Amino acid sequence: MKVDVLLGLQWGDEGKGKIVDVFTPKYDIIARFQGGPNAGHTLEFDGIKHVLHTIPSGIFHENTVNIIGNGVVMDPIIFQKEIEGLKVLNVDVKSKLLISRKTHLILPTHRVLDAASEAAKGKHKIGSTLKGIGPTYMDKTGRNGLRVGDLELDNFLDKYNALVAKHEEMLKQFDFEYDFKEEEEKWMASLETLKSLTFIDSEHYIGEAMKEGKSILAEGAQGSLLDIDFGSYPFVTSSNTVCAGACTGLGVAPNRIGKVFGIFKAYCTRVGSGPFPTELLDESGEELRKAGHEFGATTGRPRRCGWLDLPALKYSIMLNGVTDLIMTKADVLSSFGELKVCTAYDYKGETIEHFPYNIDEDNLSPVLKALPGWDKDLTGLSDVAELPGELVDYITYLEKELEVPITVVSVGPDRTQTLMRETVNA
């Protein structure tokens, strides 16, 4: 069996958690391949609303194995809180969660470094979630990081202390006051929870599972436009969020990737700083934010909202080799009499249809096309046949432009509010 991948095509928060949860019954294994607690993946079912940060979104299903892959960075304190939150909901995490020994650990001093670095950038800050993501990946590529597998070594504390000393040295460059001792105590205590879970060599585990014919879905975090290489650099996260990240983040060979599910909102949002060509700074943006409850699942920050951006979406589809598109939040557009989509950019006086190197507003503005909206509440629909004609036209238009079928349309946050246009086979 090949490994299917589900990932975000925009700036994150496309609804990955919800759709992974919906797809989970079709898979034996759900594996997160990158990112860390900067992610907030929301699941809603049976009146429960739950946000996951590090734990894969298959965790609520009985017979599914969930894996935290080597490409992920984890903060043991946040991880412990996640486990406690799931325990309250009677989810036995221990029996169905496996953690790669190669997963990197976020230390309290990584979080301090993140905060110090953002403070030093002032108005040019990235708008990081301040979870220590950037500094942890820097230590990974700088070959200084601590990994989950190090917890099994006798000299773990020596390694920890050496890394903290390095961080304290680095922090001297910043005019930043900090005290991480209390957090350090919590961190050390939370390691006990982490150590009570099962650590694996996940690349071998996944390789064997594939041989045995098990079906596997790789769950991405963030979105392609936040990718460290291809996103709106430097306003990006510090990992490869694109499909190639599933190969390196799980140890899966490129020719073993099967379907690539690319998920996008029927409009666009972004949280944090950085260019956003279709951003609506007027009341339409406010209306989208209100209708879509666009507030960050991790930080609670209001999300910036704008129209769907086709050149950006085409770029993401190309980078990921998307085979199936999933459109979420179609219901949020119901209150708009007229919709707009960006079909091209005015780029330094020229009309272009590709996503260029520099998408700053000084260089680029969107070319917008108006489309008729639909005045129908979609949230109670249970079959695609009930979709209003204007929405069917919207979908048909997008499929023609994007050259990939939209196989799933999501019309609300709940598991049940998911319309299948084609049978999705694992």
Ligand code: GDP
């Ligand atoms: P993720 O990071 O990609 O998993 O997405 P988030 O959970 O951060 O943000 C998506 C938000 O939209 C969550 O609050 C979901 O419950 C919600 N959501 C997902 N799909 C839909 C949908 O089709 N319609 C509406 N109205 N909300 C949705």
Ligand code: IMO
């Ligand atoms: P999910 O998985 C939306 C954004 C931050 C910031 C930038 C860098 O829920 O879609 P970082 O903390 O990674 O250094 O922040 O990336 N960001 C996200 N935006 N959804 C996410 O995850 C995000 N994870 C990071 O807001 O702009």
Ligand code: MG
């Ligand atoms: Mg999110």
